[in-house]
Amino acid sequence: MAVMRVRQAISTALADEMRADSSVMIFGEDVAAAEGPFKTSEGLLTEFGPLRVRDTPISEMAFTGAAVGAAIMGMKPVVEIMFMEFLGVALDQLVTEAAKMRYLSNGTLSVPMVVRASSGAGVGFGSQHSQTLVNWVAATPGLKVVCPSDAQSAYSLIRAAIQDPDPVMVLEPRALYAERGEVDTGLKIEIGAARLLRRGSAITVVTLGQMVNICRSAIEASGIDAELIDLATIVPWDRQAVLESVKKTGRLVVVEEAPESGGWGSEIVATVTAQLFNQLKGAPFRITTPDVPVPFNGALEARFIPTAEDIARQLAHAIKTGENPKTWWSLEGLK
């Protein structure tokens, strides 16, 4: 077990896959010579050479499309979209081409490509470089979507994504790149499998990405006996793990780094409600960001992302009253 930063866990996972499988290649903007704008491809060009590790022109549509073609013809390309927002100039290739190719070939091909993108708020990059944008890739039959929350899951999910025979989108919480954690390179995390991080009986907290640590802090600080589930895979999410937990706790909160409108957590709430209605002790609810662009100012951005304090408040309220807690911005009369 080594301790490494999340960005090193990613580099290591890429290197380990490239060693294990010569069809793995990576390309993207400044991923080769510069070893990645976030240093997530350290050492790769040196070890694997310029055929398999390539810098691209600034053209996400071209290189995402090139990944589709290369994947179909036997490679396992991993491309990097530097910031998730940039997929807005290339979405077509991932969701309209890659995700549908198996279907449109009558099952005669597969598209084992991985699209990695840094995502989320917290480091002062402003409204066009800080969103999570899961919604862009959700609702896409054929596409899997994962989101690590620490060095271990970054390592294991990247390896699982590369090994998967279908296109996989990896949303990497940018704010975590420098975080350290233990990594067991032998540990597998399957796509579609949630991680049960803390057992508890009072309420089930479902979350992912950088919200995992924040929820853990909230739980620890509040002393609430919450069960903490790191979803890890968003599509397809682990229904079994969530449903089993809520069967036990009778309560559910989904904590999302995504706007109240259009966030991914509604689906968890809706599914759990539909399936476990009579076993619920209180209304499942969501804790989200407000429906605003991500603000740059540090104090504002720190409130934008759900805070441990606010999560603790809402958990306590829900358990105590059985009622749906108010958002901080409605409490403060801000919207």
Place this chain on the structure above:
Amino acid sequence: MAVMRVRQAISTALADEMRADSSVMIFGEDVAAAEGPFKTSEGLLTEFGPLRVRDTPISEMAFTGAAVGAAIMGMKPVVEIMFMEFLGVALDQLVTEAAKMRYLSNGTLSVPMVVRASSGAGVGFGSQHSQTLVNWVAATPGLKVVCPSDAQSAYSLIRAAIQDPDPVMVLEPRALYAERGEVDTGLKIEIGAARLLRRGSAITVVTLGQMVNICRSAIEASGIDAELIDLATIVPWDRQAVLESVKKTGRLVVVEEAPESGGWGSEIVATVTAQLFNQLKGAPFRITTPDVPVPFNGALEARFIPTAEDIARQLAHAIKTGENPKTWWSLEGLK
């Protein structure tokens, strides 16, 4: 009151706005000389001339971006994305630029543009030309999204969209273009206002677009006393109308032409559950399409879209048993 096809209602709304406001202009692929691939801009070039009605090259990124710039500088451009999927090559301009410009100007500008796109299944265009894709534009603070369900709402919502000072996305159900309906050109439908189409006490049916008629058929055929709400606006959806209805009926079903995973209806279910938990007689649930690409074959496509029969079955089941009905595909062992 005139009877017109939905496509004529759209042309008429565009013409009426262009007459009322000389800053309204339209452009897109083959919208001028050919009067629109779906004949939704009939007569406009002739009446308003080539400065205000323009054909574009095949370049959605360029012309959507041009709409952003023109809107900021005082025009009210309406652009046509022929099929919603094509926004996949231009999404950036709508959600990352247009929707955030007011914020990023400290409120000193607005972007009164409209993006119209045909959307949805039902006419045999296959998996890359038949999706609704609301998810691409949801979760975008700053952007409004509407979806007409008949000639009247097509007319009124297009006019409201053009008059709105912010970017508005109009998703036009392609399968309805040829449908006829009465249009009162004096009738306003405000953005954000749902349409209560049928009063009932047994269950609230929330839907939009082409599912509205299908739900109406299901309700009529089944004899269930359902309340039918045409959401009309997806962002921001009419919470008040939905909550009031469910307060009365105690039951909710959202019927969506969108995949089970990532569909917009989860948010309605989640919000209603969170707010009215103790007033619910049964679990709110969704009726969606299966998580599959839209199939071409007619028989398959007809099953892909929720049918009136299946909706009627699910309504009856929910009301009778208070339980969450199964999907047809799980009943038939297909997934």
Place this chain on the structure above:
Amino acid sequence: MNTSMQRRVDVQENEIARYERMVEIREVEEQVFELFAAGEVRGTTHLCQGQEALAVGLASILRPTDTVLATYRGHGIALALGLTPEVVLGEVMGKAIGCCGGVGGSMHMCDMSLGLLPTSTIVGAGIPIAAGTALAFQTQGVDNVGVSVFGDGTTNIGAFHEGLNLASIWKLPVVFICDNNVYGEYSRIEVTTPIEDLHMRAESYKMPHFALDGMDVEAVRKGVKEAVERARSGGGPTLIEAKTYRFAGHSRADQGLYRPEGELEEWRKRDPIKVTEDSLVARGVLTLENIASIKSDMKRIIQEVIATCNAAPEPALAAMFENIWTPPKALQA
């Protein structure tokens, strides 16, 4: 060798087979038009009458291990590459025997064994994908070639620009073929595009480029051969502009009323089938009688295929749930 591979070998080896294939494409397209007109097929369709020489010329040069990214206007290229009229018409008619099992439709042709990747309906999408197949070949060190065929109007979309630039900077073994059939939907190319010779755009990428006569299958073969050989031998990409003309409307609904008077008639004088016929007859390879019987045979054959397709089963309901993805292990358990 199965039928479709034999069909491929035929066009590679035999000029009469090439002529027959062009006649086949024409007949299939005419019949597809009739089927749609009669309301027997749903959805939409994009026909390629007038562009047969490009399809057949291309197929006659490529190896089955080369890849082709074509478009919604793909029946001709599919047939040329070797797909049988059954699987093409079967797909158009949404039958289980179709090349995509009936879930794709007219716009989605595919046969991986012949190098035809799924055709895309998004303008420009195939360009980077073709470059990607070439990237695989380059990285694997094999001498296969990727090809993207697209229209004149497509040279205005971002993916064209980005795809050609990427192919050039990486020197990928790919050939870009712009099938300039004068129109993009209902718009003449000059309404949307400030330059006339579209292949000149390759200058922006320091890429070799030229135009060829897309109505002459031999001219197509010569040009494609040059570009494919360059790609195969490590010389990088080429942009070819094939000057053709779309005899039919853009899609099902279009009657082509926007054409300048006489334009269609002028181009019909250089109908690629006629051009080939003239050459074959002039060189004594075929007689006029041969030609007449090839054409009448073809009509009969295609009618039989349509009858077969009509009688063929619809896809099972289960077909729509298949071939979407490999369920994650966690779900399989």
Place this chain on the structure above:
Amino acid sequence: MNTSMQRRVDVQENEIARYERMVEIREVEEQVFELFAAGEVRGTTHLCQGQEALAVGLASILRPTDTVLATYRGHGIALALGLTPEVVLGEVMGKAIGCCGGVGGSMHMCDMSLGLLPTSTIVGAGIPIAAGTALAFQTQGVDNVGVSVFGDGTTNIGAFHEGLNLASIWKLPVVFICDNNVYGEYSRIEVTTPIEDLHMRAESYKMPHFALDGMDVEAVRKGVKEAVERARSGGGPTLIEAKTYRFAGHSRADQGLYRPEGELEEWRKRDPIKVTEDSLVARGVLTLENIASIKSDMKRIIQEVIATCNAAPEPALAAMFENIWTPPKALQA
């Protein structure tokens, strides 16, 4: 006339003001670097040392009613157009006095009264938007001009191709300025781009184009004037390539270790501030003493501005909920 408009008039009318503005931009950028290095500012920043002549030359030709779409590397253009160091540094520091109220940050400059639309952080996004502002002007029949300024690496993205094509076919009054500072992030332009003279890409759109010396403010003025006049008088768009050099790293974290040895030093010999100084001194417009005091004054002024910004209030929490949209009437009720 308010301060910022006066600042605009100054650079339009007066060559000493232009020189001073270049010095101001340099000093602001150096101080922003220090602020980030000291950890006093969060996020990222993209500095423009070496590119001051382009910013000031451009601003000196345009009218405030013309529009400019610039990028994340936008402090220089913002200051040149007239924004004050307070509103620029205030925004970089996330203060309420910033031009975007502190919710934007370093990458988001804006002042509609001076024609500076919100700068975009998405490579290429400003190109179609600038064309769109020109579309508004053309449709309204006013003689304003739209301008998009972007980098060398940006000429490889789809929006560049589409935007220039659209502008050309509609003959829009827009000027595209490629600020070729040799690098896109950490990649030298030749690693990503097969041609050297990027302005040649305008040939694909039959658009006038030329290169100019971006280190010489007078050369910038001359070239921009030509293009702006063409646009204003109905002659359509132009692509200008300004040859410059980025003296700083790409962004906050970058030390520029990838530069070939001596390259930076070579370019520094043509430092735009030095080029202008030399000319002003040679022509006797300024003395060396004048220059020394302009520079030391500027250092002091910018330090004062930083002190002001440091003391300025943070935006209220409510600021993040404002300026998002006009709530629909149905919601207001």
